[in-house]
Structure formats: structure tokens, C-alpha cells
Amino acid sequence: MTNPDWLADAARRSETQPWALGRVLANYRRVEQCTEEALQAELGCSRETLQWLALCRCPEGKAFADDASRIAKRFAVDLSALIRVLRHVQVMNALGSRGGSGDASRRDASSLQMAARDRTQDDPDDP
């Protein structure tokens, strides 16, 4: 796949689009405080592939696994790593929408985050 001159700009714009995977990837980088290079390493892909990924529609709902699989196949990225990233952001979003404050809420958030990590790391093939 050739990389057009608009790719980087479009990928950047996707970070503010609610439908785009780019927004999820940007959220992941923000929450995990990781660089673009670190995310590339995590997904096992190049910078340009990461930009193409950003332009995909974010998998959701019942079609989550199928959608993630199609994206991973099209751009040859590690499916389990992609699902791990997507699930992680989903968990963080769910916690964010709960609102809540204080120690109990923070303990909740922390344990759910650990659970999300444990599950995906122990069983990468099971979304």
C-alpha cells in the first residue's frame, strides 16, 4: 500500500473524530503516557500503518471481534495486541463515565485496570 501525502494529516484529524480508531489510539497513548513509537512497538507495526489504522472505524458492539479482526488482517497487525489496546481504552472510558471520586473510586479504577491487563495478557486470543 502506497502512503499518500495526506495520510499523516488525515490520521491527525481522526484523533478528534468520535467514529475513528485514531481517537481511541490517541486516548490510549494519553492514558498510558506512551509515545507513538511505543504504540507502534506494541502493535508491531510501522508509523504509516499506525496512521492507516487511525483512519478505520473503531470496532464496537456485537461486531467488535469481527471488526477488529478485519482491521488487523487488512493492515497486518497483531490482533491480540490491537484488542488489548481497544479493551483497555474501553475500560478506561467506562470508568470515566462512572464519574466517582475519592479513594474507593480510585481503588475500583485501579483494580479494574489490573483486571483488564491480566485478562488480555493471560489470554490474548480471547477478546
Add this chain to the structure above:
Amino acid sequence: MRYPSRTVASLLHERMLQRDPVATVDVLQSFMDPIRKALERRLSCSADDAHDSTIDALMSYLAAPEHFDASRGTSLGAYLTQAALKKAVDRWRKETARGQRELKFANVVELQARAPNDLMERYVEASQAVTRLAPPRMPERDWALLRDVLQGESSTQEMAVVLRLPLGPEHERRREVKRHRDRVMKRVARLGREDRDDES
């Protein structure tokens, strides 16, 4: 770079409606370049404006593909090009309006601004006048108030402090400040007349 055929475009739109996760990429790949070129050709706009307007239009479509009504007979390519043209025109209008606002502002500033040498002369005159009115010719308190007025101070609170007025209701302090200000200005006018009489 050519537009995809009507059939290919129609299939792309179907995939968009079915929330195919990679259809978004195919839409961008199919339409980005032909629309961008069309804008540059039709509107003679800059490459940057054409690029931004095309991305704006495509992102809007990707966010809500159902807004395109294929039953109206318009092709997806024509619909997206039209949307991009509209974005480019909006962008041009905004830029033009901003330019005109800036031009108006510049004209107002230019008209209202004094010439630098005029400003300097006035500053020197004011400084000399204040020096001439310094104590013992004027009481220290009045002189402090005059300096504040000449420096553009207009706050009642600030002037009340300079005049060492006692705390009290706001309207009374304001009335007292005004009374002292008027008194000091009359005094300045009188001293100015005396100076002119002395010089002649």
C-alpha cells in the same frame, strides 16, 4: 487521479452504511485526490485550502454517511465534491471576513493614533506642567491626585486611597472623589492662568 466509477462508489457507500471498519480508509483513498484536484481546478484555490476543505468534507461524510441520499440520483463523488466546494467557499468567506475586520481595525487605529512626535510633545508638556505644580505650590495630597489623573487613573478606589478618604458607603466615596477631582482641576486651571499672566 480519477473518481471511482458510480458502481464502485455505490458499493463503498453501502459498506459505510454497514459500518465496515475499513470502508473509511477506502473512501479516503478513492476520493481524496480527485476531489482535491477538482477544487484546485474549479476554485483556483491554494493546494492547502483544497486539501483542508477536502478532508473536512470527507470527515463529515465518514462521521455520518447516512446524510448522503443515493435515491436522489446524485453520485457519491458528486455529493462529496459539492460538500468540499462548500467547505472551501465557507473557508474563503471566513478568511475574507477576517481580513476585512482586520482592515477596519487597522484603519481605526491609524485614524485614532497620534503621530509619535505629537505624543512626545504632549508628554513633555504634561511632565513640565506637573513639575511646576509640585508642592509647595499645591498640597501634597492634591498633587498626588493630579499625577494619578494625568496617568489615566479612573478608579474611585485608587483615588480615594490617594486622597486618604475614610471608608464609607460607595456612593459617598464616589461623590467625595469627584468633588476633590473637580477642585484640583479648577486649581490647576487657575495656576495655569497665573503662569500665563506671569509670562506675559
